[in-house]
Amino acid sequence: MTRRRRIYEGKAKVLFEGPEPGTLVQYFKDDASAFNNQKKGVITGKGVLNNRISEYLMSRLSEIGVPTHFVRRLNMREQLVREVEIIPIELVVRNVAAGSLSQRFGIPEGTPLPRSIIEYYYKSDELHDPMVSEEHITAFGWAAPQDLDDMVALSLRVNDYLSGLFLGIGLKLVDFKLEFGRLWENEEMRIVLADEISPDNCRLWDVKTNEKLDKDRFRQDLGRVEEAYQEVARRLGILPEGGPSDVKGPKTLQ
């Protein structure tokens, strides 16, 4: 097979030119990074699991009317997506205090927030994704006020839906990060959900034990990182056939 043209290689994924114009292939790597790329490692099987988990969550969201870039999963590590113009803002939705919010405001991890809080970060590796306000976003033209309104409305719907979905499998959706892009269809532009939704960018805690089942296990060297990603997939009912051993897959599919 001729290898497709590589468009972009990020920290966790590679984007290839898709089979038709306006499409891309997202390849999920096992590479993990944290703290602005200062900590790097490999989580064996993560790419396979995130590909499946993101496929599952994006499909469910699409069913409730949330527009997404997801088209279909192609194989163990690749999915076909619509190419979008990524808006350089990461939207973080928080339900429970954790991570940088806990640090910044001295709120103990696990404290429920009085209401869901949305934060914005400017997507820039060189600047370490600084937190920004709505004012910065519109003044610097990263997104128009209408784009931002759409992103916030979609994020709140995603939060409501995913909070319920995860609660149903005994997981608390503590917080998560979303990326959006602009998709043009005959002169019309719509904002769609892009990138991925997975334990790489969601904090998921077991409801009963508060055990962390997400990338914090890697960030904080808690061990059993692979198992945590597998457990999320297992509870979603999408652990790849053949059980955990199948996650690594045959060499040719990696």
Ligand SMILES: Nc1ncnc2c1ncn2[C@@H]1O[C@H](COP(=O)(O)OP(=O)(O)O)[C@@H](O)[C@H]1O
């Ligand atoms: N549908 C899409 N069209 C174009 N770019 C996308 C799409 N979905 C995600 N991306 C971008 O592709 C990259 C995915 O690779 P990733 O490893 O997450 O990169 P990064 O290191 O920049 O986070 C991200 O920069 C993301 O913004």
Ligand SMILES: [Mg+2]
């Ligand atoms: Mg990324």
